[in-house]
Amino acid sequence: MIKIENLHKFYGMGGSRTEVLKGISLDITDGDFLVLLGASGSGKSTLLNVISGLEPADEGSVLYDGTDINGQTDAEVTLFRKETIGYVFQQYFLLPNLNVDKNVKMGADLANNKEYRKMIEAVGLSEKMKKYPHELSGGEQQRVSIARALAKKPKVLFLDEPTGALDEATGRMVLDLICKLQKEMGFTMIMVTHNQNIAEMANTVITMNSGRIVEKYQNDSPKSAYEIVW
Ligand SMILES: Nc1ncnc2c1ncn2[C@@H]1O[C@H](COP(=O)(O)OP(=O)(O)O)[C@@H](O)[C@H]1O
Numbered sequence: 578m579i580k581i582e583n584l585h586k587f588y589g590m591g592g593s594r595t596e597v598l599k600g601i602s603l604d605i606t607d608g609d610f611l612v613l614l615g616a617s618g619s620g621k622s623t624l625l626n627v628i629s630g631l632e633p634a635d636e637g638s639v640l641y642d643g644t645d646i647n648g649q650t651d652a653e654v655t656l657f658r659k660e661t662i663g664y665v666f667q668q669y670f671l672l673p674n675l676n677v678d679k680n681v682k683m684g685a686d687l688a689n690n691k692e693y694r695k696m697i698e699a700v701g702l703s704e705k706m707k708k709y710p711h712e713l714s715g716g717e718q719q720r721v722s723i724a725r726a727l728a729k730k731p732k733v734l735f736l737d738e739p740t741g742a743l744d745e746a747t748g749r750m751v752l753d754l755i756c757k758l759q760k761e762m763g764f765t766m767i768m769v770t771h772n773q774n775i776a777e778m779a780n781t782v783i784t785m786n787s788g789r790i791v792e793k794y795q796n797d798s799p800k801s802a803y804e805i806v807w
């Protein structure tokens with residue numbers, strides 16, 4: 578269970594100091610698929626970064642099973658992230674000079690997972706293990722980044738616009754894959770998107786507007802990636 582209490586986050590100094598998170602509170606249950614919607618600049622990525630320990634908040638707490646990671650030392654947060662968090666970004670961020678196998682192994686090594694090739698198989702890239710990122714399509718690169726994130730067996734997977742750089746057919750395929758893997762592995766999933774339709778796939782939907790949560794609801798019957806309008 579992740580319990581977020583009264584988060585405030587500021588950027589800048591003096592006259593240009595702006596409040597980007599304006600008192601965010603939220604409970605996320607284990608195994609949930611939460612989608613975070615909101616216009617560009619509303620604070621979605623900042624909130625994701627704070628919940629995952631990538632950046633500290635200026636005020637408030639981020640409790641994982643009762644332990645507040647906001648205010649922990651860098652070493653503590655680094656260990657927490659290593660053991661608990663997986664991250665997938667719109668732009669993949671694969672290492673260009675490592676092949677598929679080595680990119681995924683990098684994630685796996687963090688958790689000492691010797692069976693990481695199962696993750697490469699799970700994303701359907703066993704045939705392309707020796708390829709380098711520039712030799713892959715966008716969808717394939719995103720599948721590598723998903724395998725890398727999951728190879729460390731995270732408890733919580735964060736995805737920031739994971740289909741933002743993909744065409745519709747590829748986007749659906751990647752979302753379908755992510756959902757299947759979540760059902761098999763049982764991790765909690767928190768996904769930022771500005772595609773309202775993707776929200777129909779989630780259990781919980783949150784909408785942000787200029788640093789605040791303005792709406793939260795549950796979906797009783799989430800749709801599959803192939804049932805939503807794109
Ligand atoms: N590192 C930063 N320094 C200063 N301002 C930032 C920084 N990161 C984000 N911001 C500002 O914070 C606001 C929210 O940004 P962000 O969380 O990226 O929004 P979203 O992901 O919803 O588009 C924006 O106004 C953005 O310009």
Ligand SMILES: [Mg+2]
Pocket residue numbers: 621622623
């Ligand atoms: Mg963003």
